[in-house]
Amino acid sequence: MVNIGDFWHVKSKAGDSWLWKQLIKSRDYAVNLLGGVENLKNLISSCYVNSKVRLSALYNALKPGxxxxxxxxxxxxxxxxxxxxxxxxxxxxxxxxxxxxxxxxxxxxxxxxxxxxxxxxxxxxxxxxxxxxxxxxxxxxxxxxxxxxxxxxxxxxxxxxxxxxxxxxxxxxxxxxxxxxxxxxxxxxxxxxxxxxxxxxxxxxxxxxxxxxx
Ligand SMILES: [Zn+2]
Structure with a gap:
């Protein structure tokens, strides 16, 4: 099991489950879009309201250009x-x-x-x-x-x-x-x-x- 700290940098390996690979792919997509892991983490923290992520704000920020x-x-x-x-x-x-x-x-x-x-x-x-x-x-x-x-x-x-x-x-x-x-x-x-x-x-x-x- 990967802890959440590693999640931002971990790479998928041959034996990983398909679902896990998809998750990593989504992460990479978002990281590329924002130009770095730190930017993505900042964005996610800025979308928290009362300890819940506001998904609409995230979708908007990650919308394709x-x-x-x-x-x-x-x-x-x-x-x-x-x-x-x-x-x-x-x-x-x-x-x-x-x-x-x-x-x-x-x-x-x-x-x-x-x-x-x-x-x-x-x-x-x-x-x-x-x-x-x-x-x-x-x-x-x-x-x-x-x-x-x-x-x-x-x-x-x-x-x-x-x-x-x-x-x-x-x-x-x-x-x-x-x-x-x-x-x-x-x-x-x-x-x-x-x-x-x-x-x-x-x-x-x-x-x-x-x-x-x-
Ligand atoms: Zn049909």
Whole structure:
């Protein structure tokens, strides 16, 4: 077992577990981004509030810079940090989809559980090709009805709904794999709307923004 003092400098070895290697990779990513271990440690201590790390502050500080396109969409101020985080991983193709786990020999089957077709679950399938996901996307597009054309607040609401959709598709996939809980397309669309509304009602958008969606 590595003590936490070593954690900042320890290197992964051939026999280490896959999970441990991932943890070290994340650490290195953050260290590179901030230009050194000390900077990362300072950042983490600055994100403590009442002895709890404020994850949103950490996510914000570690958000990708110019390396990732569309980072405005991902780190849009209105988005939930957890939504942004999943979106960010999805864009970078870092989500642990079943095709990956299957290649590493961690699971035996890699079939997409959303459409239950005999299709391997990859990032591209899950978010862009899957029949189930497509029905969800269509429902959300229908809801927004393209009436949110234009810039400013309308653009922000669209991004918000987009990020909430990615998050909820990923969450549904996890619920099916790990809890054997299945929701229908309609239930998922409803959950995305609730998420979107919850964020909107806690934001300081102009009143007309709410009317666009009603
Ligand atoms: Zn599918």
């Amino acid at each position: 110019s390396k990732v396109d569309r980072h405005d969409t991902v780190w849009e101020k209105l988005n939930y940090p957890k939504h942004s985080f999943i979106m960010w991983l999805a864009i970078q193709d870092k989500l642990l989809t079943q095709d990956r786990l299957h290649k590493r020999g961690i699971i035996q089957s890699n079939q997409c559980l959303l459409c239950e077709g005999a299709v391997a679950e990859s990032r591209n399938h899950l978010f862009f090709d899957c029949n189930f996901s497509n029905c969800v996307w269509n429902g959300i597009m229908e809801w927004l009805k393209f009436k949110l054309r234009g810039k400013g607040s309308k653009q922000r609401i669209k991004r918000l709904a987009l990020t909430a959709t990615i998050y909820n598709i990923w969450r549904e996939r996890n619920a099916r794999i790990f809890k054997e809980e299945f929701r229908s397309v309609e239930q998922l669309i409803k959950a995305i709307k609730v998420d979107t509304w919850t964020i909107l009602l806690n934001s300081s958008l102009p009143d007309e923004a709410y009317n666009w969606l009603l």
